Amino acid sequence: MEAINLTILVIGVLFLISIVATLISSRIGAPILLVFLIIGMLAGEQGLGGITFNNPQVAFLIGSIALVIILFDGGMRTHPERFRVALAPAAMLATLGVVVTCTVTGLAAAWILGLHWLQGLLLGAILSSTDAAAVFSIFQSRGIRIKDRVASTLEIESGSNDPMAVMLTITLVGVLAEYTALDWSVLIVFLKQAIIGGAVGYGAGRLFVFLCRKLPLSFAFFPLMAVACCISVYAVTTQFEGSGFLAVYLMGYFVGNARLPQVLYILRVHDGLAWLSQIVMFLMLGLLVVPSQLLDHLLPALAIAGVLIFIARPLAVLLSLIPFHFPAKDQLFISWVGLRGAVPIILALFPWLAGVPDEHLYFNVAFVIVIVSLVFQGWSISPVARWLKLEVPKESGPDQTMPLDAIASNEVIEVVSFTLKGDSPMLDKQWQDFTVPHSAEFLGVIRDGEWLLSRDNPVFKLKDSVLVLCKMADVPDISTVLASAASSRTMTASDFFGDFVLNAQITLDELDAFYSITLPEHESHVTLADYITERFHRRVVVGDQVKLDALVLTVRQLDDHGNVKLVGIKPSDS
Amino acid sequence: MLSQDCTKSAVLFNSKKRILEYIAELGHQQLPETSEYVILESLMARERLGSTGIGGGIAIPHGKLKDVEQPVLIFVVSKDPIQFDAIDNQAVDIFCAILIPENQCQMHLNTLASIARLLSKKELTRKIRHATSDSDLYQILLAAQQEAES
Numbered sequence: 097m098e099a100i101n102l103t104i105l106v107i108g109v110l111f112l113i114s115i116v117a118t119l120i121s122s123r124i125g126a127p128i129l130l131v132f133l134i135i136g137m138l139a140g141e142q143g144l145g146g147i148t149f150n151n152p153q154v155a156f157l158i159g160s161i162a163l164v165i166i167l168f169d170g171g172m173r174t175h176p177e178r179f180r181v182a183l184a185p186a187a188m189l190a191t192l193g194v195v196v197t198c199t200v201t202g203l204a205a206a207w208i209l210g211l212h213w214l215q216g217l218l219l220g221a222i223l224s225s226t227d228a229a230a231v232f233s234i235f236q237s238r239g240i241r242i243k244d245r246v247a248s249t250l251e252i253e254s255g256s257n258d259p260m261a262v263m264l265t266i267t268l269v270g271v272l273a274e275y276t277a278l279d280w281s282v283l284i285v286f287l288k289q290a291i292i293g294g295a296v297g298y299g300a301g302r303l304f305v306f307l308c309r310k311l312p313l314s315f316a317f318f319p320l321m322a323v324a325c326c327i328s329v330y331a332v333t334t335q336f337e338g339s340g341f342l343a344v345y346l347m348g349y350f351v352g353n354a355r356l357p358q359v360l361y362i363l364r365v366h367d368g369l370a371w372l373s374q375i376v377m378f379l380m381l382g383l384l385v386v387p388s389q390l391l392d393h394l395l396p397a398l399a400i401a402g403v404l405i406f407i408a409r410p411l412a413v414l415l416s417l418i419p420f421h422f423p424a425k426d427q428l429f430i431s432w433v434g435l436r437g438a439v440p441i442i443l444a445l446f447p448w449l450a451g452v453p454d455e456h457l458y459f460n461v462a463f464v465i466v467i468v469s470l471v472f473q474g475w476s477i478s479p480v481a482r483w484l485k486l487e488v489p490k491e492s493g494p495d496q497t498m499p500l501d502a503i504a505s506n507e508v509i510e511v512v513s514f515t516l517k518g519d520s521p522m523l524d525k526q527w528q529d530f531t532v533p534h535s536a537e538f539l540g541v542i543r544d545g546e547w548l549l550s551r552d553n554p555v556f557k558l559k560d561s562v563l564v565l566c567k568m569a570d571v572p573d574i575s576t577v578l579a580s581a582a583s584s585r586t587m588t589a590s591d592f593f594g595d596f597v598l599n600a601q602i603t604l605d606e607l608d609a610f611y612s613i614t615l616p617e618h619e620s621h622v623t624l625a626d627y628i629t630e631r632f633h634r635r636v637v638v639g640d641q642v643k644l645d646a647l648v649l650t651v652r653q654l655d656d657h658g659n660v661k662l663v664g665i666k667p668s669d670s
Numbered sequence: 671m672l673s674q675d676c677t678k679s680a681v682l683f684n685s686k687k688r689i690l691e692y693i694a695e696l697g698h699q700q701l702p703e704t705s706e707y708v709i710l711e712s713l714m715a716r717e718r719l720g721s722t723g724i725g726g727g728i729a730i731p732h733g734k735l736k737d738v739e740q741p742v743l744i745f746v747v748s749k750d751p752i753q754f755d756a757i758d759n760q761a762v763d764i765f766c767a768i769l770i771p772e773n774q775c776q777m778h779l780n781t782l783a784s785i786a787r788l789l790s791k792k793e794l795t796r797k798i799r800h801a802t803s804d805s806d807l808y809q810i811l812l813a814a815q816q817e818a819e820s
Contacts, residue, residue: 531759576758595786598720667779
């Protein structure tokens with residue numbers, strides 16, 4: 097009994113430390129996952145905690161479940177507009193890119209470690225996928241907004257390349273454990289995995305949405321039902337030799353983008369669950385590793401990490417993105433954010449479980465490389481994004497969002513609140529001084545804890561919380577009017593886009609008539625929208641810039657179909 | 671660039687067209703050789719490319735003119751805010767118009783940017799909106815200009 101109680105205590109304390117440590121992580125900018133990993137190592141057999149944990153089966157079980165929940169959460173947060181610019185490039189990276197990374201890293205690893213080339217390839221396969229958990233958490237926690245084309249490509253890639261890496265690893269483990277031959281049948285197995293995974297994911301997503309509509313469950317049960325379903329879907333798909341991870345990611349996408357009142361509730365609970373999964377997974381992997389063994393292959397592992405980061409990944413990105421004409425800076429950034437996370441460590445358990453020779457070698461080398469990747473790449477993402485000028489101003493939003501999720505409605509309705517700070521546009525004004533979208537209803541003000549009714553038309557004062565009821569779709573429009581400007585530390589919209597806007601439907605001729613620019617001869621009759629769309633090969637995102645003479649034109653707003661609507665204009669030397 | 675004659679507070683107009691006409695009228699007084707119509711047309715030409723309402727109730731209409739040596743600044747504060755198709759869809763009550771000599775348009779983008787930066791200060795716009803007379807407004811702007819230059 098006492099032993100069990102002690103275990104419970106240890107688990108609780110480890111959780112608590114991890115949660116508090118997120119504060120330190122955001123203070124010093126360290127990747128949060130690295131912090132969890134280090135806490136795990138410190139608690140482990142050679143650290144302060146002295147806890148011995150060396151059961152790869154249990155680690156694999158927990159790791160798989162955690163990954164399923166993280167991928168489901170990632171899928172739910174992937175919006176269809178992100179697919180417009182990024183689906184095809186991400187799909188190339190997740191297939192061709194993974195194969196290139198695996199081959200280059202694998203052959204280099206075989207040479208560096210003096211292994212058989214197949215063993216090298218297995219190590220390459222283990223290391224070939226970028227980590228969804230690491231990429232998602234960095235984009236969500238850093239408070240930076242990166243150009244959509246880049247951010248979406250990275251997110252969708254990281255969500256969808258795990259299946260490829262898993263398939264490669266399973267195949268190579270099979271070959272090395274000598275129960276399958278390496279021939280063309282491998283390719284068929286691949287296709288089967290992808291097709292079954294895709295089909296089950298689509299079907300399960302639709303079925304789940306249908307069930308949500310039909311089952312009269314209490315609201316508290318829907319997030320739990322989502323967990324139950326995604327774990328089952330993973331298991332069923334894997335049983336039928338499909339890619340379980342792909343199925344879960346797709347299912348998440350369909351659930352997250354369904355017009356259901358439950359979705360917001362599920363999202364909120366899953367935010368916490370995804371964090372829980374990451375903490376559990378990384379703590380556990382930190383416990384599993386024996387730090388002194390990492391030193392056995394430290395130098396070769398560092399060399400392989402160098403090959404992976406500086407040769408294999410850039411080459412994979414370059415080859416995969418050839419058809420899409422991404423700007424060079426975008427490609428450079430995508431190459432740099434080839435973050436490795438939990439997936440390689442979990443995959444490194446495969447050879448361990450299958451009894452392939454040198455099983456600890458794979459695990460220890462993969463572990464070192466993941467740490468190198470998290471430290472160097474994870475830590476430097478914000479500065480690199482700034483250096484490559486891929487950052488765009490963060491959109492201002494409400495201070496609090498309270499969806500009315502307990503009542504079913506055709507559109508999602510929310511109560512949002514804006515708290516007045518010194519630079520708020522609302523200061524000393526009244527509600528009727530503003531032009532807001534039609535759906536917005538003013539619900540009054542909370543001042544010093546007291547509710548001032550809307551019918552009394554209060555004049556807004558500092559520290560007031562202004563309550564507005566509106567459709568979720570109108571929140572961005574309302575925020576541009578009511579939210580305080582972003583803090584001075586982040587870049588402001590007028591610095592980035594310029595103070596003035598142009599309608600994208602004017603032609604270059606008309607622009608020339610006012611600003612006297614030197615135009616490319618044959619292009620004078622095209623509209624700004626067409627000119628910019630052409631320059632970016634149809635995949636335009638907010639923040640894309642073109643230089644015309646001494647002017648810099650920056651895409652400021654896109655319409656619902658992804659066409660350029662407004663363009664910011666500023667002098668090129670400011 | 672600022673002059674007392676071209677600084678007006680609490681004017682009463684209710685449409686984008688009317689306020690621009692008034693600005694053109696003031697501009698014509700400064701530039702007698704250029705007709706009101708030509709000035710209005712130059713301001714309207716720029717508005718057709720995209721509204722010069724930069725948000726927060728502020729607009730910086732500008733137009734380019736032939737045969738003009740020096741840029742002319744016209745500062746008008748409207749008593750009631752006017753719909754101006756501004757970037758944030760809010761009505762505009764502070765108009766800082768500038769008439770630019772032809773061929774200096776690209777150069778003057780920097781001038782426009784510094785005006786925008788100056789008017790982004792909440793403290794200044796509050797004073798501008800509370801100006802009691804034309805000369806009061808002129809003094810406020812003069813002080814702000816000197817502060818910005820120092």
